[in-house]
Amino acid sequence: MASTNDLSQRHQQIQLLFADDNISEAIKRLMDFVRDFSRDNADDLNEVIVISASYNRLNKAERRGTTGFDEIEQRRNKLLYQALALMDGVIA
Amino acid sequence: MNQEIEQVAAKLCLGIEADPKEGSTLLMGFANTYALDSRLRHSALILRLNYTKAPGDEQRRRVLDEMLDLVGDIVEDFKNGTGAEPLDRAIEQAERRYQDMAPQRDVVFGSENLGKAYPKSGFRLRGIELKLRLGEITGVVGENGNGKTTLFRLVAGDLLHDQGSMAFPLLKQESSTKKGIDWVKVKEEIAYVPQELPKVYGTLEENLQYEAAIHGILGEDNLREVDFIVERLGLGEHLEKCWSELSGGFKLRFALARALVWRPRLLIIDEPLANLDFKAQQVVLKDLRNLADGLRYPMSVLISSQHLHEVEAIADRILFLERGRVKFNGLVEQMGEQRRFNTYELGTDCEEQELRGYLRKLKLHQIQRSGVAYVITVPLEVTHRELLQLLLSEGVEVEYFRDISRSIKQLFH
Numbered sequence: 001m002a003s004t005n006d007l008s009q010r011h012q013q014i015q016l017l018f019a020d021d022n023i024s025e026a027i028k029r030l031m032d033f034v035r036d037f038s039r040d041n042a043d044d045l046n047e048v049i050v051i052s053a054s055y056n057r058l059n060k061a062e063r064r065g066t067t068g069f070d071e072i073e074q075r076r077n078k079l080l081y082q083a084l085a086l087m088d089g090v091i092a
Numbered sequence: 093m094n095q096e097i098e099q100v101a102a103k104l105c106l107g108i109e110a111d112p113k114e115g116s117t118l119l120m121g122f123a124n125t126y127a128l129d130s131r132l133r134h135s136a137l138i139l140r141l142n143y144t145k146a147p148g149d150e151q152r153r154r155v156l157d158e159m160l161d162l163v164g165d166i167v168e169d170f171k172n173g174t175g176a177e178p179l180d181r182a183i184e185q186a187e188r189r190y191q192d193m194a195p196q197r198d199v200v201f202g203s204e205n206l207g208k209a210y211p212k213s214g215f216r217l218r219g220i221e222l223k224l225r226l227g228e229i230t231g232v233v234g235e236n237g238n239g240k241t242t243l244f245r246l247v248a249g250d251l252l253h254d255q256g257s258m259a260f261p262l263l264k265q266e267s268s269t270k271k272g273i274d275w276v277k278v279k280e281e282i283a284y285v286p287q288e289l290p291k292v293y294g295t296l297e298e299n300l301q302y303e304a305a306i307h308g309i310l311g312e313d314n315l316r317e318v319d320f321i322v323e324r325l326g327l328g329e330h331l332e333k334c335w336s337e338l339s340g341g342f343k344l345r346f347a348l349a350r351a352l353v354w355r356p357r358l359l360i361i362d363e364p365l366a367n368l369d370f371k372a373q374q375v376v377l378k379d380l381r382n383l384a385d386g387l388r389y390p391m392s393v394l395i396s397s398q399h400l401h402e403v404e405a406i407a408d409r410i411l412f413l414e415r416g417r418v419k420f421n422g423l424v425e426q427m428g429e430q431r432r433f434n435t436y437e438l439g440t441d442c443e444e445q446e447l448r449g450y451l452r453k454l455k456l457h458q459i460q461r462s463g464v465a466y467v468i469t470v471p472l473e474v475t476h477r478e479l480l481q482l483l484l485s486e487g488v489e490v491e492y493f494r495d496i497s498r499s500i501k502q503l504f505h
Contacts, residue, residue, distance in 0.1 A: 004195040004227070004387045008183050015120060019140040024326075029382070031324050036387035037190070045316055052323035060329065077138060084134045088179065091186045 007037055011087060018080060024059075027052050030083055038090045051083050094171055097126055101167050105160055112156050116140035119159055127166045128176040135162055193387065196226045199261045200282075200358045200392045201247055207255030208242055217242045217416040218255060224358060226262075226390040229381065231407035231424075233400055233500055239416040240396040241287065244360050247394060248284035249275045262357060280307065282358040283351035287366065289343055296338075296346055297322075297331045300353050307354030321353045325379060340367035345376065355389045365399045373402055381406045400501045410500050419503055428498035433457055434472055435502040436479055439465045439492025450486045454479060460505065465492060467505045 003009070010033055017026035031048050038044035058075055061067040067075075104122050108115030116139060123136035139159050146152040170178075207218035217239035224230055224247075232240050245251040246258070258273070259266040263281055265273045292299050300318040309317050322328055325345050330338060338346060344364055351359055359380075365373045384393045397403045404410065404424055412420040420427065440447070447466065448459060458469040470479065476495045483490055496502045 004385045004390070005190045005193050007187050007190055011183060015137055016117075019117075019120065019137050019144070021141055021144055025378075028324060028379070031320065032382055032386060035320075035389070037186070042312070042316065045320060049316070049319045049323050053319075053328055056323070056326070056328045080138060080141070081131075081134050084137065085130065088130050088133075088182075091179070091182050 004036070007091070010036075011091065014087065015084075018083070023055065023076075023080070027055055027083065030087060033087065034090055044086065044090060047086050048083075051079060051086065055079055097167055097170050100126075101163050105163055108156065108159050108163070112143055112152065112159070116143050116159060119163065122163070123166055124179045126170045126178055128172075128174045128178060129169050130176075130179075132162065132166050132169055133179055136166075190387075195385070195387060196390050197228070198226050200224050200226060200263075201258065201260055201394075203247075203256060203258040205256035206243075206246065206253050206258055208246055208251060208253050209255070215239070215416060217246075217413075219418055220246075220256070220411075221418070221421065222247075222411065224392040224394055226357065226392050227385055228408040229384055229393040229395060229406055230409045230411060231403035232394065232396040232411045232413065233398070233403060234413035234419075235504070238413045240413060241362055242416075243413070244284070244286075244362050244394065244396065247358075248282060248360050249273070249279060250284070281356055282360065283354075283356040285344075285347050285351050285359070285361040285364065287362040289347050292335045292346070292350075295332055295334060296327065296349075299346075300349055303350045304353045309354055317353055317355075321349045324383075325349050325352075326375070341369065341372045344368060348376070348379075352383065356391055358392045358394065359384075360394045362396050363398070364395065365397050365402065373399065377402055377406045400499065400504075404499060412500055412503055414503075420500065425498075427500055428502070431497060431502075432472065433469045434474055434476075434495070434497040435505070436468045436470070436476060437462075437465045437492065437494040437496055437501075438468055438483070438490065440483075440488055440490055442488050447488070450482060450488065451479075454482060462505055467496075467502075 010029070014026050014029045014033060017029060031052060034044045034048045058072060058079070062072050100122065104115065104118055107118055120136045120140060123133040127133045127136070139155055139162060143152060143155045146155055201222065201224040203220050203222045206220035206222070207216060209216040220243060222230070232243060234240055242251065246253050253267070257266070257268040259268070260273070260278050263278055265278055267273050297318065300321065301314055304314045304317050322331060325348060327342070327345060327349055330342055330346070335343070344367055348361070348364070364376060368376060380393055380395070384391050395403065395407070407424055409423055410420060410427060411418060444459065444461065444466070448456065451459065451468065451470070454474045455471050456468065457471065460467050468479070480490065480493060
């Protein structure tokens with residue numbers, strides 16, 4: 001398990017969770033990452049909350065079958081890019 | 093440098109061709125080290141994800157070709173040198189900001205020889221020596237009626253102790269001083285989630301906002317903290333619901349959200365796993381572990397449960413109570429250090445007499461029936477491998493097997 005202040009390892013863990021399609025867990029870890037390391041805490045926290053809520057809405061739409069597969073994939077990838085960009089922003 | 097990246101890229105392409113899954117992980121590392129344009133870095137991750145999810149050979153081949161193209165693009169990007177920094181270097185710099193910020197491990201609660209007697213029933217909890225630190229999880233285990241809830245209520249200030257002393261060093265409160273403990277001050281920093289969850293009125297959102305507000309989190313911060321904990325614990329879909337509309341599992345998660353929304357220093361949580369299905373148990377325990385570990389807001393967790401293996405998996409320390417006395421109190425990894433035997437659980441439809449016959453060869457010390465499994469005790473030199481090999485070679489149908497030599501569970505037998 002990564003030490004709490006090991007930014008590099010925690011970043012890598014989140015990357016691998018996303019890459020392994022364990023997106024729910026990756027977003028949770030991203031929330032903890034942002035809370036611990038963000039310097040612009042309020043805006044970054046707002047953004048990670050929006051990412052998490054959007055992802056959960058997307059999952060709900062997928063479960064209900066109200067949105068087509070391609071659109072789901074497209075929106076999911078967009079959210080992933082947004083999450084990764086946020087992580088980059090926290091590090092910068 | 094240009095030559096170096098070309099050599100690394102050439103090797104990486106061979107790696108991707110040979111083993112695309114492993115290669116895609118290497119590609120992520122390569123992008124972190126060399127890509128200056130963040131989109132290329134993110135694409136490496138998305139391609140690995142797409143490769144994992146590709147339904148057939150054709151789609152996998154297409155992703156593989158994209159990976160090879162991306163290697164070329166990263167090389168070009170690096171050579172062009174936009175002035176931006178690769179991620180690895182940015183991480184190194186960011187790490188310097190946090191290298192002096194070691195995780196906090198202050199003692200939140202400590203007790204010496206703490207006890208409480210119930211004269212009517214004759215039950216007495218005694219000799220509790222505890223140190224609860226930020227970032228640590230302490231699991232309290234024991235059969236029902238052995239003092240777990242009494243201990244929790246003492247720590248939470250719901251009961252007064254009549255033996256020993258207790259202190260909250262982080263909050264500068266000690267029972268042994270003349271003034272005693274200022275419980276109003278202490279209760280502002282500790283959260284207690286009892287086993288029987290009290291009914292809550294109003295919607296979840298209103299309740300969470302109220303809890304945060306009475307702990308001084310107001311205005312925009314209040315809304316943000318509520319949204320944060322709601323998303324962090326996966327309660328988004330239930331925000332407008334009332335207590336009676338929630339399942340047992342979500343009631344627990346909601347009680348947890350109420351406790352965590354104001355970021356307590358100590359969370360006391362009594363039997364949280366009782367109403368959860370297996371998957372929800374794992375989620376809650378993992379969440380507790382990660383939240384306790386927080387760098388900015390670490391907390392100490394005191395948890396009780398009958399789910400021994402699950403608690404052992406996330407706890408740093410274990411306290412085992414039997415008839416109100418401490419039978420074990422230490423780090424999880426210290427459990428079983430002083431043992432004289434190895435202990436295994438075995439599930440099989442084999443008769444006990446037959447099993448004894450097979451195990452005689454291994455100098456069987458003891459065999460006993462415990463529920464649906466046998467508990468087998470053998471000398472220390474008998475490893476789980478040897479035991480299993482013997483059983484299988486004798487044709488025993490092994491339905492379940494677990495080494496509990498270093499588990500608190502052996503103390504229950």
